Amino acid sequence: MRFKINIKDLIFGVAIILILISIYLAFIYTPTHTTMGDVQRIFYFHVASAWLSYLAFGVTFVTGIFYLKSKDFKWDKIAFASAEIGIVFCTLAITTGPLWGKAVWGAFWRWEDLKLFITLVLWLIFIAYLALRANAKSKVSKANLSAVFGIIGFICVPLSFAANRIWQQYHPTVIATSEGSLQSSMGMALGISVIAFTFLYIYLLISKVEIDTMREIIEEIKQKVGG
């Protein structure tokens, strides 16, 4: 008996296993934070969601450039798929962050914090990206406009990443600071959850691109059969 292993399913399997390991690490292996308590455990998947959205918007940025250079629609398809996934995970990051904020700061949102504000702008830009695609008249104008929009929108990603490191307002900086660095067990839990979400991203991207390709082929066949 032969088993046919699909690479996409294998990636999904790895993502699920890593997610289960990271849940174990986040809830059982890591100690309770001395000042924040258990609510600090939100951060393992909040950071992983934010990372995934940065990665996804980064892929949209790169594939947008590739599209504008080559005018090959395959790059547009990947850019769009990645933008959609980025929006989903950016939504999760900006929803879970305020839940942590309410417990630690006593407020869901702090408008004066530039990290929060820039991330919200990033999310809104990519929501507009989707609206723009939905309303574009032709395939070419849709691809051109969204490539330009995706490239411009990406500017917010490094700004969002760097905001708390530059201005040091309310949002904590947990990586790359000597005084705020994590305990090794916490760092490991965070690392595994980030890797797990990266595998999840690859699986979602392949699935979304497959779906959009299939949809296009079906539309073409329908037109031929109908005509």
Place this chain on the structure above:
Amino acid sequence: MSDLIYLYAAYTVIWAGVFLYVLKLHLAQRKLKQETEMLKEIIDEKKNKKNL
């Protein structure tokens, strides 16, 4: 109110969001497979009619 409610809420949001998005993609893929099967049948029927 305990802060744990925020921890539960955050994890519910994350896993519900991930689950719903994976489900959305899975259902879209299943629907497209069904459409492909339907189109195959239509094309086969047309071919058979031509052959007759």
